[in-house]
Amino acid sequence: MKAQVLIIEDEQEIAELVGLYLRKEGVETIWADSAEKGLAYISEGLFDLIVLDINLPGMDGFEFLQKFRRDSNIPVIIVSAREADEDIIMGLGVGADEFVTKPFAPRVLCARVRALLRRSTIFSGEDRKSFSFGPYELDYDGYNIKKSGELIPIAVREFEILRFLVEHAGVVFSLNDIYEEVWGQEFGDISAVSVYVQRIRKKIEEDYHKPVYIKTIHGKGYLFDRELLT
Ligand code: CA
Numbered sequence: 001m002k003a004q005v006l007i008i009e010d011e012q013e014i015a016e017l018v019g020l021y022l023r024k025e026g027v028e029t030i031w032a033d034s035a036e037k038g039l040a041y042i043s044e045g046l047f048d049l050i051v052l053d054i055n056l057p058g059m060d061g062f063e064f065l066q067k068f069r070r071d072s073n074i075p076v077i078i079v080s081a082r083e084a085d086e087d088i089i090m091g092l093g094v095g096a097d098e099f100v101t102k103p104f105a106p107r108v109l110c111a112r113v114r115a116l117l118r119r120s121t122i123f124s125g126e127d128r129k130s131f132s133f134g135p136y137e138l139d140y141d142g143y144n145i146k147k148s149g150e151l152i153p154i155a156v157r158e159f160e161i162l163r164f165l166v167e168h169a170g171v172v173f174s175l176n177d178i179y180e181e182v183w184g185q186e187f188g189d190i191s192a193v194s195v196y197v198q199r200i201r202k203k204i205e206e207d208y209h210k211p212v213y214i215k216t217i218h219g220k221g222y223l224f225d226r227e228l229l230t
Pocket of ligand 1: 009053054056
């Protein structure tokens with residue numbers, strides 16, 4: 001399962017454009033053309049991020065944020081044509097995580113979405129100390145994995161890559177993203193990432209030619225299947 005992004009925007013053209021670009025980033029999008037509908041969707045489903053317009057018919061983006069923030073800390077990116085809105089948001093302290101001004105470059109919005117999804121783990125708030133999938137469990141203390149309780153030796157880098165993907169299950173990361181995150185450097189031999197992913201697959205996948213846990217998203221990178229977390 002991929003990360004879910006809710007787009008609250010009354011202009012269909014903009015909503016479609018945002019949706020198109022975000023889906024290319026490997027996330028799923030749902031569109032609400034009003035804040036009221038947005039709140040209704042939120043009460044029914046789990047979202048990882050919200051892209052929010054300010055000028056909306058009925059309840060506006062500010063009101064939405066104030067209501068929404070009472071019981072959620074899901075990241076919100078405001079997309080607004082009014083630059084002055086940024087000051088208002090800061091002043092109100094209503095808890096937007098990012099601000100993008102219309103007209104915006106889709107690449108800028110996508111980069112912010114990626115960065116926010118990366119920063120917030122999908123399980124934030126639960127503060128999980130261990131993750132399991134299939135017969136496997138990540139052993140944080142020992143930097144190992146356990147299969148049905150039995151220790152499986154895994155290199156530190158392999159563990160770190162696996163942990164990063166598992167903690168952000170559902171989000172696609174490029175080789176560059178993973179390299180930066182795990183090696184802590186911006187530049188280097190990013191092909192090492194594929195080598196490590198192959199090694200991890202050999203340890204956890206039944207058939208590493210047909211991986212089910214760590215999926216390759218062609219032209220994008222890797223994603224850990226969120227539905228397989230237990
Ligand atoms: Ca609008």
